[in-house]
Amino acid sequence: MNIILLGPPGAGKGTQAQRLVEERGMVQLSTGDMLRAARTSGTDMGKKVAAIMDAGQLVTDEIVIGLIEEKIREGNAAGFIFDGFPRTLGQADALNDLLSRNGVKLDAVIQLEVDDEALVDRIVNRAKEAVAAGGQARADDNEESLKVRLMEYYKKTSPLIGYYHARGDLRSVDGLQDVDAVAAAIAKALA
Numbered sequence: 662m663n664i665i666l667l668g669p670p671g672a673g674k675g676t677q678a679q680r681l682v683e684e685r686g687m688v689q690l691s692t693g694d695m696l697r698a699a700r701t702s703g704t705d706m707g708k709k710v711a712a713i714m715d716a717g718q719l720v721t722d723e724i725v726i727g728l729i730e731e732k733i734r735e736g737n738a739a740g741f742i743f744d745g746f747p748r749t750l751g752q753a754d755a756l757n758d759l760l761s762r763n764g765v766k767l768d769a770v771i772q773l774e775v776d777d778e779a780l781v782d783r784i785v786n787r788a789k790e791a792v793a794a795g796g797q798a799r800a801d802d803n804e805e806s807l808k809v810r811l812m813e814y815y816k817k818t819s820p821l822i823g824y825y826h827a828r829g830d831l832r833s834v835d836g837l838q839d840v841d842a843v844a845a846a847i848a849k850a851l852a
Contacts, residue, residue: 664741671784687739689741690741749818772822773836784804788802
């Protein structure tokens with residue numbers, strides 16, 4: 662099974678992806694993680710990624726698609742979870758082309774629906790909990806950063822909701838439930 666987890670920053674995509682990895686043996690394709698791994702891999706693609714990132718530039722969609730294609734061609738997974746990709750309609754089209762070229766089917770797009778105010782509260786509390794536990798909050802776990810990230814999400818990524826709905830792939834889940842309830846709702850949506 663191959664799925665996309667879609668939702669704004671802090672909606673719980675990473676948490677739910679990890680559960681799917683543990684419970685179903687799927688592979689999480691987090692573009693951020695893949696870029697960091699490629700950068701230190703020593704491969705030709707990794708050297709290209711490192712040069713771009715070291716120059717402070719954004720990695721192109723073509724490179725991200727290339728990294729995803731490398732992972733898909735390894736073919737040793739019970740399925741893939743696309744986390745953080747696609748973020749734009751152009752990336753969605755590129756992903757469709759990549760999957761088609763490799764004979765891979767997208768089974769579902771799970772939208773984690775959350776209320777913005779509750780999301781801000783969740784992120785602020787996550788930061789407080791990290792500090793209270795003796796750790797550090799993520800640099801972007803604050804209300805101001807989240808509002809900027811939400812604006813980017815609504816401008817660039819939220820159009821994917823209509824895109825995948827029109828294709829019949831979209832399944833919506835209440836992302837404000839507790840972690841176990843969200844996981845159960847995702848399992849039901851994938852059944």
